[in-house]
Amino acid sequence: MNPSGTPEAGSAQTAYISGQGTGRIRRVKLGLFLSSLAACFGVTLIGLVCVALFSLLESLGLISGFNTSPSGFVFGIQMASLMSLFNFILFFVTVPAAWLAMGLSIGRFPHRGIKRRAPYLRWASIWGALLVGGTTGGFGITASLLTGLGAVLTGACIGALAGLLCGVLFLAIVRPAEQLHAADISVF
Numbered sequence: 001m002n003p004s005g006t007p008e009a010g011s012a013q014t015a016y017i018s019g020q021g022t023g024r025i026r027r028v029k030l031g032l033f034l035s036s037l038a039a040c041f042g043v044t045l046i047g048l049v050c051v052a053l054f055s056l057l058e059s060l061g062l063i064s065g066f067n068t069s070p071s072g073f074v075f076g077i078q079m080a081s082l083m084s085l086f087n088f089i090l091f092f093v094t095v096p097a098a099w100l101a102m103g104l105s106i107g108r109f110p111h112r113g114i115k116r117r118a119p120y121l122r123w124a125s126i127w128g129a130l131l132v133g134g135t136t137g138g139f140g141i142t143a144s145l146l147t148g149l150g151a152v153l154t155g156a157c158i159g160a161l162a163g164l165l166c167g168v169l170f171l172a173i174v175r176p177a178e179q180l181h182a183a184d185i186s187v188f
Helices: 010-016 028-059 072-102 119-140 145-172 176-185
Strands: none
Touching: 028 072, 028 119, 028 145, 072 119, 072 145, 072 176, 145 176
């Protein structure tokens, strides 16, 4: 207590009055790091599935080969799939970019007291779509506008799916609802 009769800042009594506990939210950095690694490998695996699907469709004669149509929407889809497949080669760029994007969005949510799963999954998907779709669309637009459109849509879908998986992994590691609930009841 101060001489004026008010509790000192940082004491247990002010934490109880303000409604904020003094406990820390743990495992956020670990969750961000492992989620960014999973994002890199997730984009690669989804790209592998897309390329395998295109190879199957090409062998059945339903679409033309990758090199035969140098521009067009399908070329953009194929281009984004191949770029996603080789995402692991640039892991030294993609992992820190995913870590930064998730750290500035879902990494702050536990400290803000957000317990629900939906915001974590939504923002992880949004950032995945922006990062992958923006990269693939940027390279696709160099061929033609239609190729860029195919590349950005395919990259955004791949990134959103990989981001969703990373959001689930982040929630499994950090478990913000449990940690925030434990901080709420610790004052009694």
